[in-house]
Amino acid sequence: ETGVTQTPRHLVMGMTNKKSLKCEQHLGHNAMYWYKQSAKKPLELMFVYSLEERVENNSVPSRFSPECPNSSHLFLHLHTLQPEDSALYLCASSPSRERSYGYTFGSGTRLTVV
Amino acid sequence: DAKTTQPTSMDCAEGRAANLPCNHSTISGNEYVYWYRQIHSQGPQYIIHGLKNNETNEMASLIITEDRKSSTLILPHATLRDTAVYYCIVRVLNSGNTPLVFGKGTRLSVIA
Numbered sequence: 001e002t003g004v005t006q007t008p009r010h011l012v013m014g015m016t017n018k019k020s021l022k023c024e025q026h027l028g029h030n031a032m033y034w035y036k037q038s039a040k041k042p043l044e045l046m047f048v049y050s051l052e053e054r055v056e057n058n059s060v061p062s063r064f065s066p067e068c069p070n071s072s073h074l075f076l077h078l079h080t081l082q083p084e085d086s087a088l089y090l091c092a093s094s095p096s097r098e099r100s101y102g103y104t105f106g107s108g109t110r111l112t113v114v
Numbered sequence: 115d116a117k118t119t120q121p122t123s124m125d126c127a128e129g130r131a132a133n134l135p136c137n138h139s140t141i142s143g144n145e146y147v148y149w150y151r152q153i154h155s156q157g158p159q160y161i162i163h164g165l166k167n168n169e170t171n172e173m174a175s176l177i178i179t180e181d182r183k184s185s186t187l188i189l190p191h192a193t194l195r196d197t198a199v200y201y202c203i204v205r206v207l208n209s210g211n212t213p214l215v216f217g218k219g220t221r222l223s224v225i226a
């Protein structure tokens with residue numbers, strides 16, 4: 001365990017479903033991130049939260065909706081996804097945006113959209 | 115952030131040193147070299163970072179050339195569990211406005 005916990009580990013959902021991915025860290029970090037990793041592609045940054053405020057939205061479609069209720073929890077709400085959204089979704093945290101070399105990643109959620 | 119160039123893949127015999135090169139010829143004076151690795155189906159893991167001096171920790175050593183245009187990550191005694199994709203990233207240390215961006219990395223296969 002890295003200290004960043006993601007649930008569920010695996011998720012299969014239909015294109016009309018609504019689901020949420022959860023990320024939790026108790027490392028005392030103040031910045032949290034969502035990354036997407038599609039097959040044979042580099043990791044793509046999706047969202048950045050610093051002190052619970054979204055500071056970056058990397059041109060992500062609105063069918064992905066992040067939520068950061070506090071500095072320990074981060075959610076990614078999913079609705080009306082497409083099959084091409086199938087990927088490994090990774091959450092990471094760091095002490096702050098400034099001390100961002102110390103990223104700690106979770107193990108990811110493997111999402112399959114059918 | 116400066117771009118990096120890494121070989122697509124490498125093989126290494128178990129127990130031998132794995133030397134992973136990275137070219138970063140356009141690196142700026144205040145940019146550090148970071149290495150992360152990603153074992154299959156897991157999240158990336160921080161390994162080491164450095165500015166211009168060689169660095170060593172319990173996982174690896176980082177050798178940076180004097181002109182800082184290239185570096186080498188050394189795993190001194192590779193094991194099968196070191197099989198992973200290794201990412202070399204160049205960025206300013208406390209670049210709060212620039213989150214970590216990953217390239218394609220080098221796929222290292224450690225062979226028994």
